[in-house]
Amino acid sequence: MKIEICANSYQSAVNAEASGADRIELCSELAVGGITPSYGLIKKIKQDLRIPVHVLIRPRSGDFTYSNADFEVMKQDIVLCKKLGCEGVVSGILNSDNSIDLERTKELVELAIPMSFTFHRAFDWVVNPLKSLDELKEVGVKRILTSGQEDQALRGIELLKKLKDKAGAFIEIMPGGGVNIDTILEFKNAGFKQIHFSATSLYCTQKKVNVTMNSDRFFDETMLAISDSEKIINMVNMVK
Structure with a gap:
């Protein structure tokens, strides 16, 4: 069974390679489901490590419906990854x-x-996953990362098995989402050839933080955080 580690940092990538993983999905900001990592991080990992690197191309958190500007950013990131x-x-x-x-x-x-x-797991939002599988095959997608449209892949395993059976040899169905040491064998025994997980542990770096940098209001996937032109104009006019 091939192991893909969702690596959110240089150290995560180092640990994945040293621990026998087959490849990494490199991203940043796991708290929002991952976004595209920095150019510097990608370059450093490619210079230092031998493990195959698949890079998440997601320009922002929130939904998966992108503006033309977002789309151009995604294309430029893909070109950089290729280079x-x-x-x-x-x-x-x-x-x-x-x-x-x-x-x-x-x-x-x-x-x-x-x-x-x-x-990626935008697939877990589609209305008709079996039809969407056929559509992705037609456009040349070779692999789908999905939790079976549940918050954890084990809960979605029945849909995952249906997708795997329908996909045949044309598209690899790779379960991911909440996979851990207690559940991983369920997927191997069900015949899946690849699996995706982060194996994340949390480590305390500060005993006390007086000013938090996190904000819960940015974690709502139905909302986009955008600098507001009217607010900017009003505040600029106040001080200019």
């Missing part, structure tokens, strides 16, 4: 009704060649 020698990218785009944006997803798939392309 740095990454083995794959992990991405996906939905329409506002959570159907797959096939036109733009296909453009990303083709831009990524010869890198591998994984359609």
